[in-house]
Amino acid sequence: MRHLLSASDLDRDQAVMLLDTAAELASVTDRAVKKLPTLRGRTVANLFFEDSTRTRLSFEAAAKRLSADVITFTAKGSSVSKGESLKDTALTLEAMGAQAIVLRHHASGAAQRLAESGWIEASVVNAGDGTHEHPTQALLDAFTMRQHLRGGEGDLSGLRVVIVGDILHSRVARSNVWLLRTLGAQVTLVAPPTLVPFGVESWPCAVSYDLDDVLPEADAVMMLRVQAERMTAAYFPSAHEYSRRYGLDAARASALSEHAVVLHPGPMNRGMEITADVADSPRSLVVDQVANGVSVRMAVLYHVLADPGSALGEGI
Amino acid sequence: MPVARVLDAADLTRVVGRISHEILEKSHGPNDLILLGVPRRGVPLAQRIAERMHSIEGVNVPVGSLDVTMYRDDIGLRGARPLGTTDVPLGGIDDRIVVLVDDVLFSGRTIRAALDALNDIGRPRAVRLAVLIDRGHRELPIRADHVGKNIPTSRTEDVRVHLVETDGVDEVLLGPVEEDGA
Amino acid sequence: MTLMEVLIRDVRPFGGRDVVDIAISDGRIRDIGTGLTPVEGTHMIDAGRRICLPGLVDLHTHLREPGREDTETIETGCQAAALGGYTAVHAMANTQPVADTAGVVEQVWRRGREIGLCEVVPVGAVTVGLGGERLAELGAMAESAARVRVFSDDGICVSDPLLMRRALEYVKGFDGVVAQHAQEPRLTIGAQMNEGALSGELGLPGWPAVAEEAIIARDVLLAEHVGSRLHVCHLSTRGSVEIIRWAKDRGIDVTAEVTPHHLMLTEDLARSYDPLFKVNPPLRTMEDVEAVRAGLADGTIDIVATDHAPHAHEDKDCEWSAGAFGMLGLQTAVGVVAEAMVATGSMTWEQVADRMSIAPARIARLKDQGRPLAPGEPAHLTIIDPDAPWTVCTELLASRSRNSPYVERTLPASVWATFFHGQPTVLEGSLA
Numbered sequence: 018m019r020h021l022l023s024a025s026d027l028d029r030d031q032a033v034m035l036l037d038t039a040a041e042l043a044s045v046t047d048r049a050v051k052k053l054p055t056l057r058g059r060t061v062a063n064l065f066f067e068d069s070t071r072t073r074l075s076f077e078a079a080a081k082r083l084s085a086d087v088i089t090f091t092a093k094g095s096s097v098s099k100g101e102s103l104k105d106t107a108l109t110l111e112a113m114g115a116q117a118i119v120l121r122h123h124a125s126g127a128a129q130r131l132a133e134s135g136w137i138e139a140s141v142v143n144a145g146d147g148t149h150e151h152p153t154q155a156l157l158d159a160f161t162m163r164q165h166l167r168g169g170e171g172d173l174s175g176l177r178v179v180i181v182g183d184i185l186h187s188r189v190a191r192s193n194v195w196l197l198r199t200l201g202a203q204v205t206l207v208a209p210p211t212l213v214p215f216g217v218e219s220w221p222c223a224v225s226y227d228l229d230d231v232l233p234e235a236d237a238v239m240m241l242r243v244q245a246e247r248m249t250a251a252y253f254p255s256a257h258e259y260s261r262r263y264g265l266d267a268a269r270a271s272a273l274s275e276h277a278v279v280l281h282p283g284p285m286n287r288g289m290e291i292t293a294d295v296a297d298s299p300r301s302l303v304v305d306q307v308a309n310g311v312s313v314r315m316a317v318l319y320h321v322l323a324d325p326g327s328a329l330g331e332g333i
Numbered sequence: 334m335p336v337a338r339v340l341d342a343a344d345l346t347r348v349v350g351r352i353s354h355e356i357l358e359k360s361h362g363p364n365d366l367i368l369l370g371v372p373r374r375g376v377p378l379a380q381r382i383a384e385r386m387h388s389i390e391g392v393n394v395p396v397g398s399l400d401v402t403m404y405r406d407d408i409g410l411r412g413a414r415p416l417g418t419t420d421v422p423l424g425g426i427d428d429r430i431v432v433l434v435d436d437v438l439f440s441g442r443t444i445r446a447a448l449d450a451l452n453d454i455g456r457p458r459a460v461r462l463a464v465l466i467d468r469g470h471r472e473l474p475i476r477a478d479h480v481g482k483n484i485p486t487s488r489t490e491d492v493r494v495h496l497v498e499t500d501g502v503d504e505v506l507l508g509p510v511e512e513d514g515a
Numbered sequence: 516m517t518l519m520e521v522l523i524r525d526v527r528p529f530g531g532r533d534v535v536d537i538a539i540s541d542g543r544i545r546d547i548g549t550g551l552t553p554v555e556g557t558h559m560i561d562a563g564r565r566i567c568l569p570g571l572v573d574l575h576t577h578l579r580e581p582g583r584e585d586t587e588t589i590e591t592g593c594q595a596a597a598l599g600g601y602t603a604v605h606a607m608a609n610t611q612p613v614a615d616t617a618g619v620v621e622q623v624w625r626r627g628r629e630i631g632l633c634e635v636v637p638v639g640a641v642t643v644g645l646g647g648e649r650l651a652e653l654g655a656m657a658e659s660a661a662r663v664r665v666f667s668d669d670g671i672c673v674s675d676p677l678l679m680r681r682a683l684e685y686v687k688g689f690d691g692v693v694a695q696h697a698q699e700p701r702l703t704i705g706a707q708m709n710e711g712a713l714s715g716e717l718g719l720p721g722w723p724a725v726a727e728e729a730i731i732a733r734d735v736l737l738a739e740h741v742g743s744r745l746h747v748c749h750l751s752t753r754g755s756v757e758i759i760r761w762a763k764d765r766g767i768d769v770t771a772e773v774t775p776h777h778l779m780l781t782e783d784l785a786r787s788y789d790p791l792f793k794v795n796p797p798l799r800t801m802e803d804v805e806a807v808r809a810g811l812a813d814g815t816i817d818i819v820a821t822d823h824a825p826h827a828h829e830d831k832d833c834e835w836s837a838g839a840f841g842m843l844g845l846q847t848a849v850g851v852v853a854e855a856m857v858a859t860g861s862m863t864w865e866q867v868a869d870r871m872s873i874a875p876a877r878i879a880r881l882k883d884q885g886r887p888l889a890p891g892e893p894a895h896l897t898i899i900d901p902d903a904p905w906t907v908c909t910e911l912l913a914s915r916s917r918n919s920p921y922v923e924r925t926l927p928a929s930v931w932a933t934f935f936h937g938q939p940t941v942l943e944g945s946l947a
Contacts, residue, residue, distance in 0.1 A: 018413070034415055041400065041416040050453035053403040083403075103834055124836040125718035126788030133787070134832070147836065149718030188718060215721055216712025319403070320413040329409030 019326040020132045020141045021317050024152040024192035029199050033172055036160050038316035039309070040169060045082060055319060056085035059329065062115035063089040064106060065144070066122045071283060072144055072154075075307070076119045079314035088113060103127060104136050111137045116328040117321060118142070125149035125188075138328050140321045148186050154282050155192035157313040159200055161306050162237050165278055174201030179231050181207040181263060182241025182290055183252075185214050189282045190241060194222050205231050207263065211252045212243075228263055232272045239280045240265050240291045256289060266292040270300065278302050336508035339484060339492075345465075345503045348481035349378070352463050353385040355479045360430050363392045365458070367426055369399040371435040371447055372417025377498035378465060379434035395422035399433070404446035419450075426455040432478075436494040438464040441475030466505060468492045520557040521937060526567035526898060528888045530864025534564055539894040542937040546890055560939070562898050565931050568868040570602025570633075570895030572875035572884045574665065574694070574772060575748060575820035576845065578604070578635070581622070582611025586916045587825035589623065592845070593632040594913035595823070597940040599845040600897035600930035603634035603876070603884045604823075608645070609670040615640035615651035617659035624661035632940050633933075636879060639663040641682050641693060645671050650682060657689040664880045667694035669748055670795075672730060674700050679734060683743040690880060692770075694746040695734055697755070698796065702726035707836055709782045709797040717785060719835065722797050724752040731755050735762035735769050744768035746878060749822050751777045751796040753806035760815045770878050772820035773807045775851035776842055780804075780920060790831050790838020791920055794824070811870060812861040818875045821848050825916035843919040847907060849899055850926025857901070858927055864901065872897075894937035903929045913946070 018031065027035070045051055061080040065073050073089065080087045090110060092101040103122065110118060117140040120128050125147030132141040145151040163169060166176060178197055184190045184206050197204050204222035206213065217224055225231050232238065243263075245256045253259045260266075265279065273279075279291075279301045287293045296303065322329050340348065360366055363386055370379030376398045383396040400417035433447050444462060451460060463479035468486045484492055484507060493506045521539040528535065528547070536551040537544060553559060573596065579587040589606070596604045606623055608614035614623060620637035627635020639656035643649050645668045656663040666686060673679045673695060682693045703726045708714050710721020731747055735758065738745035750756065750771045759771045776794065781801050784792035792798060810816040824841025831838055852871065856862040862870075876885025886892040905911075907921040933941040940947055 034413075038413075038416050041418065042403075044419065048454060052453070054449060054453075055403040055405075055408060102829075103837075104832065122834065124834040126836075127834040130788050130834045134789075147718050191716070191718065214715030215710050215723075216715040219712045220716075323408050323413035325409060325412055327409055 018320050019324040021152055021321055022128050022132055022141065022143045023150045023195070024155045024199075025150070025195035027152075027196065027199060029172060029201075032156070032159070032196060032199055035156055035313070035316050035320060036163060038319065039156070039160055039312040042315045043309070043312040052082055052084055054084045056080065056083040056322060059116050059322060060086045060088060060114045061117045061119065061318060062110040062113070063087065064110060064118050064120045065089070065091045066101065066103070067145070069121055069145070071307070072121065075310040076144060076314050078311045079318055082311070082315055083318060085318070088115060103131065104134070107131055107137050111139050115139050117318065119144050121145045123147055140324070140327045142317060142321055145188055147188065149188050150192045151188040152192050152196070153310070153314055153317055154189050155196040156317070157306055157310045158193055158239065158280055158282070159196055160309045160313050161280060161302050162278070164305070164309070165302060166236055166276070172200040173197060176202040176236050177205070177234055178202050178237045178239065179205045179207060179235040180239045180241065181228060181265070183212045183243045184208045184217070184241070185212045187241050193239065194220055198222070207231060209253055209259070209263065229269065229272065232269060233274065235273060235277055237278050237280060238265065238273065241282065242284065242286055243290045245286070245289065260289050264290055264292065265295050267294050270295045270298065273300070280306060282306070334509045336506050338504050339507050340482060340505035342503035345505070348465065349381050350385055352479045352481055353382045353389060356382070356432055356461070356463060357386060357389065359461070359478065363390045363394050365429050366394045367422060367429045367431050368394055368396045369421070369431055369433055370396070371433060371443060372398055372400050374436040374494055374496055374499055375434045377496050378436060382434060382463070395424070397422045399447055399450055401443060401446035401450050404449045406442060406446070421454060426451065426457045428456070428458045430459045430461065431457040432461045432463055434463050436465045437492050438462070438467045438475075438477050439470060441471045441473040444475050445473050465494060466492050518558045518938060520554055521560065521934075521939070522551060522553045522557045523560045523562050523567075523898070525564050526562045527564060528567050529868055530566040530901065537567065537888070537896070539934070539937040542894055544888065544890050544892050544894050547888060560932070560942070562932065566864050566899045566901055567888065568864065568897045568899065569872040569885050569888060570897050570933065570935065571600045571849070571871045572879065572881065573601050573604040573821050573823070573845065574818060574875045574879060575669070576604040576606055576823045577609070577825065577841070578606040578623070579610065579825055580626070581619070586827050587914055589626045589635060590630050591913060591915045592823070592825075593627065593630050593635065594946055595843070595845040597632045597933050597935070597946065598913050598930060599847070600849050600899065600933050601633055601845060602895035602897070602933065602935045603636060603881060604845070605636045605638050605665055605879060607638050607669045608640035608667060613640050613644050614638065615643050617652065617655040620656050620661040620663055621659050631935070633935055634881070634884065636665070636881065637661045637663055638669070638694070639666045641666045641668045641673050642678065647671065647673060647675055647678065650678070650685065653682070653685055653691065654689065657691055664689070664691050665694055665746070666691055667696065667748065669694065669696045672696050672698040672700060674730070676733060676737070680737050680741060683738055683745065684741045687743050692744050692746050692878065694748050695730065696748050697727045697730035697734070699726040699729050702729075706797075707793070708785045709799045711782065711800060713782055713785065717788070719785065724754055724799070724803070727752055727796055728754040728758055731758050735759070735767050738769060739765065739767045744770070747771040749774050749777065749796055749820070750807060750810070750816055751799050752803050756806045756810035756815055759810070763815065770817040770874075771815070772818045773811055773816045774822045775819060775844055775848045775855070776920060777807055778804065778811065778819075778855040779851050784920070785835070788835045790833065790835050791842075791918055793835060793838045793840055794842050795840040808855060808861060811856065812866070817870065817878065819848065819852055819871050820875065821845050825914050826918045828917065831918050841918065843912065843914050843916060846912060846914070847919060847921050847926060849930050850905070850928050851921070853901060853928035854926055864899070894934050896934040897930060898932040899928055900931045901928045903931070905929045
């Protein structure tokens, strides 16, 4: 697995292997020396064209726990600014010794382009490309659900997951749909019709416009961030109407079955898609998600750099 | 080249017994001993040694496992491997006598990685090595304190240890190297 | 060196069975027949029973000069055109400065004449600066030395219905035609590729078929209402073909073009996220490809036009959304049409001549192009080898740019020779 570009690239065995690896690596935090020497002397570069302190720090922590050196490039690039060219920046980082590049970019497909264009030898880990995919987020979401609802082992067969929010613009939703299906879960997407992608009927999941209808059967509810700015492009008439119809508040949370959990990739728009009391309730696994993010990203970095096709390998 | 069985189930039992006695002898008893098996097959072996020690001395010697995958020196050569479990018994390893247990000692790189892993976990008073089979061809200055059987081999040969817990049968086989070298 | 007398031996006009010789004298066809005797000083060319069509006419080319000579000049564009079998190209107006005045169109026209490889016919912008607000001086451009007859804001849609109506009415004054780039801007904000299940999966904003069809539907009704003729650029969807068919059945004076790439390539190429395959209108589905092929075969779509769009390397060697829209097309047009239409049995070479030479010349009102192969006619000829597979590679491209989507593909037919005013511009597949 020389690159990790999309959750849809992982088959069941690969996905479970990554989750199992992450589970083992999670215990490193309990040791006296909270590091493993696996990537000592190797360099991982974080190339973040979009602002995201949370994901960037998570990848940094993961790389450092594997004893890798980390170099970070952040660009406040708007999609209009052509000054920071993806190709040039990647070439610079590779010239500085990066063997793996963790890329977050505003253009869908940027990670795949970087991996396949022949510009660089380094491995590419997609940390979020436009509205396309965010595979490590899906992995840590799956890991968290597995931990709480499947005893931390195996896959997610039979798990009923509901994903609510701006599906149209969400790379987290896409990656989760593919990965959850691969792991055997049943996914239902909930959103107003304007926020559901064209052609979603061909996706391996159900779609509902009615949140109250699907909550009682759900084992896990994943709330996605909805930007109030979407109002101006006429996706929904007002923030108030959106949260009334699609927000998770205490009343809706009480309609969930007792074991059901709530997830959110963050950052949360408290009051819009989720109320503060639900976000802070015992059902909410948001803090676990963040912790699990580091172990999952450690597992990904290990697998990517251990691949014989990687910049470290003999090449196959 | 045919496959030969160099140890059968009964031989294995005797060898485990002898190793258990040797370990106890060297450390003058079971106190402060910790057995850590290297996954995969080192783990059930360590378990059997602990059980034998219990029947000899009537004492429970702590048993655990130490996965060394993340400490190996060959990242990028053979692809990512699934991780084994690391389970250090309560009380840790500080000031204890750690006996690493593995099925086959070959290049010595696995044990070197195990020593590095131990270093990150604590500071034992001593580290010893018990292996079922020593097949020679050391690439590092590593030696075992307790050896079940020495089997000199050539590089075109392979030693395969099968245990009931992992493979359904107890035996040690010597045969030609298989395509997918483990 | 100007050749006054040329004798081309052994060609098959329009791909028919008859093998004849064509004698050219002083830029015109002097005689056609078998066993013609050359006069003294005749340059002899043995065409080896290849196919002869009237010189191809492209109604839609981007020559990028003035303004983006780094990507193409009129000269390199004409070289690519000649190699593609073209004896006339229409240079679209979205240059820098925009071709919205007599001055700019005359400049382009004169440059074309200087180079002398093919006729360069400037297209005039419909609106000043392509801004979509005020009509450009269409009359001045029509009366200029360039004698502009085709007007287009191509690249941008004339979306204001009132402005489109006025343009359609105004050009009647000089037998001009408005060539519309049909793209409703409000439905295609930020669009990157065809809207469909694939765009949803790839996370790329979609360019829905209805954005093209809605404008065409409006424009054919406007053309009917004001009694003007309309030309629709680069048709790409099944729905658009149906609307044109309906309009023609109603007697509306509308013509339509399709690009070679829309005859062959589909949206699946976007899976690579390689902007080499990014174009406007976007590559569509197989159903759309089949519909435009059928439309071209039955004449609902009148012509093939390349929409040859050179782009700089850095505008394609990047991530998809940063890439420019457009593909090269002049040199590969014949090969692609041969594969998509002739090899599949949908069209004969005679029909190809109609779609790529006769009909475009008629729409553009070019009196010397798309003429019959007969004595007295101007000797603008294309000689095609229908059975000469060639693999497209960048070294063979005369264009200054390299953004051809066919690189490493093998096309079944190639242009063997091109004659402009009786002079060979291309011989044996290379510039003469």
